[in-house]
Structure formats: C-alpha cells, structure tokens
Amino acid sequence: MSAADWYAHKSLGEGLSGSRSDSTRAYLTTSTKRGCSAKIRRGRTRCWPSPPTPHFDHSGGLHQFQQVGVHSAEVDALANGDNFETATWLSDREIVEAPSPGWRARHYKVKAVQPTHILQEGDVINLGDRQLTVLHMPGHSRGSICLHDRDNKLLFSGDVVYDGAMIDWLPYSRVSDYISSCERLVGLVDSEQVDQVLPGHYNTFGAKRLHRIATTYISRAGTCPAKFSTFAWGTLAGVALRAFNPRCAC
Numbered sequence: 119m120s121a122a123d124w125y126a127h128k129s130l131g132e133g134l135s136g137s138r139s140d141s142t143r144a145y146l147t148t149s150t151k152r153g154c155s156a157k158i159r160r161g162r163t164r165c166w167p168s169p170p171t172p173h174f175d176h177s178g179g180l181h182q183f184q185q186v187g188v189h190s191a192e193v194d195a196l197a198n199g200d201n202f203e204t205a206t207w208l209s210d211r212e213i214v215e216a217p218s219p220g221w222r223a224r225h226y227k228v229k230a231v232q233p234t235h236i237l238q239e240g241d242v243i244n245l246g247d248r249q250l251t252v253l254h255m256p257g258h259s260r261g262s263i264c265l266h267d268r269d270n271k272l273l274f275s276g277d278v279v280y281d282g283a284m285i286d287w288l289p290y291s292r293v294s295d296y297i298s299s300c301e302r303l304v305g306l307v308d309s310e311q312v313d314q315v316l317p318g319h320y321n322t323f324g325a326k327r328l329h330r331i332a333t334t335y336i337s338r339a340g341t342c343p344a345k346f347s348t349f350a351w352g353t354l355a356g357v358a359l360r361a362f363n364p365r366c367a368c
C-alpha cells in the first residue's frame with residue numbers, strides 16, 4: 119500500500135472527509151472562513167477534529183502536529199511518552215512496511231509530545247465555520263473525550279464509542295465511568311442532539327445505532343461474565359504492557 123493510499127480520504131459531505139485506509143479513522147474539515155481561530159489547525163483551512171486519545175493507534179503521529187489538544191487527565195502520559203498508558207502494543211504482522219531494515223514492532227514507542235492545548239469539559243474548539251464542544255467521556259481511558267458539533271448534530275466519538283467491541287480493560291479504563299458516559303450518550307440521542315457519529319474506528323453510524331450500542335454496554339457491563347472478562351483482559355494487558363515498556367514511569 120502506498121502512502122497516497124494510506125492517507126487517502128473520502129468526502130463525507132458538508133466540508134468533511136474521513137480516512138479510509140484501515141480501521142482507525144481520522145477526519146479532516148475544510149474551513150472557508152478567513153480568520154479561523156481553530157485551536158487544532160493545520161495550515162490555513164484544514165483542521166483535524168478527530169478526538170485525541172493517548173493510545174498509540176491515535177497518538178503515535180501527534181508529534182508531527184504543531185498544535186495538539188488533549189484532555190487534562192492525559193497530558194502527562196503524552197508529555198512523558200508513557201508507553202504503558204498509551205497502551206503501545208504492536209506485533210510484526212501488523213506492520214505493512216518496516217521503516218528501516220531489521221526494524222521490529224517491539225522497537226516502536228510513542229514519541230513524547232507536549233500538548234499545546236489542554237482541554238476540559240465544555241471547552242469549544244472554534245474552527246471558523248464549525249464549533250466543536252468538548253465532552254469528557256471517561257471509561258475507555260481517563261481522559262477520553264467526544265467532540266460535539268451541535269449545529270450539525272455530529273459527534274466525533276474517538277474511542278469512546280464505535281461500531282465494535284468497546285474496550286474497558288486497558289490501563290486507566292474504568293467500567294463505572296464508562297457506564298456513566300454511555301448514559302450520557304443515550305441522553306444525547308434522546309434529546310435529539312446527534313444525527314451522525316464519526317468514530318475513531320470503523321464506519322460512521324446514526325443516532326439509532328448509537329443508542330443501541332450505548333444501552334447494550336450499560337446492560338452488559340454489570341454482569342458477572344463481563345466483570346470477569348474485563349478483569350482477566352485487564353490483568354493480562356497490564357502484565358504484557360509492563361513487560362514491553364520497562365522504562366515507563368508508571
């Protein structure tokens with residue numbers, strides 16, 4: 119796969135486009151307004167509104183951006199290059215092309231990056247002709263956020279919710295917080311504030327699907343099989359990540 123294929127985007131309409139190469143999604147907005155005061159901005163008219171998360175599949179390239187916004191709870195993880203909290207875990211079979219001869223997945227580390235913007239619940243990111251409100255939605259990680267475009271009823275949901283198995287067993291995941299965040303997502307649907315979800319993985323989906331995914335998580339998370347599974351995966355992940363990231367400060 120060439121770099122052009124890897125970074126290709128397809129239009130999602132209304133000045134939005136999304137990456138299409140693998141399961142991890144990023145979104146690009148195009149602002150036509152001069153004087154755009156976007157906090158997260160690349161160049162004059164291009165903005166990346168994909169919600170930041172500390173995990174390596176989203177944070178590995180942050181060091182290449184001039185401006186990086188992240189929730190306050192995860193500033194230290196990124197600033198310290200903490201590969202335990204960033205859940206840096208790769209296998210050789212996931213690598214399409216090694217960056218240099220002899221390179222192995224175990225050599226990969228997330229580069230430390232100093233966030234330029236520390237985000238909190240209720241902050242508004244002004245992209246000129248699009249406003250994104252920060253919603254703190256912990257559970258998957260402690261600083262997970264969604265970005266809500268209220269005017270267009272769009273929700274950039276990052277890793278908080280996507281159309282696949284929700285992960286609540288990583289370092290700093292917390293099931294009780296995740297349930298509360300899902301209850302909030304249900305509230306957004308019930309109050310008709312979301313028409314379309316643009317997630318951090320897989321395909322976009324609508325409000326009805328969001329309601330189903332969130333209510334399903336809420337109903338299953340408290341069951342014994344789910345608790346056992348979360349505990350088992352969390353223990354394994356913790357042991358494995360510590361083994362592969364012996365220099366982390368955790």
Ligand SMILES: [Zn+2]
Pocket residue numbers: 171173258259277
């Ligand atoms: Zn994640």
Ligand SMILES: [Zn+2]
Pocket residue numbers: 142173175176277318319
């Ligand atoms: Zn992810």
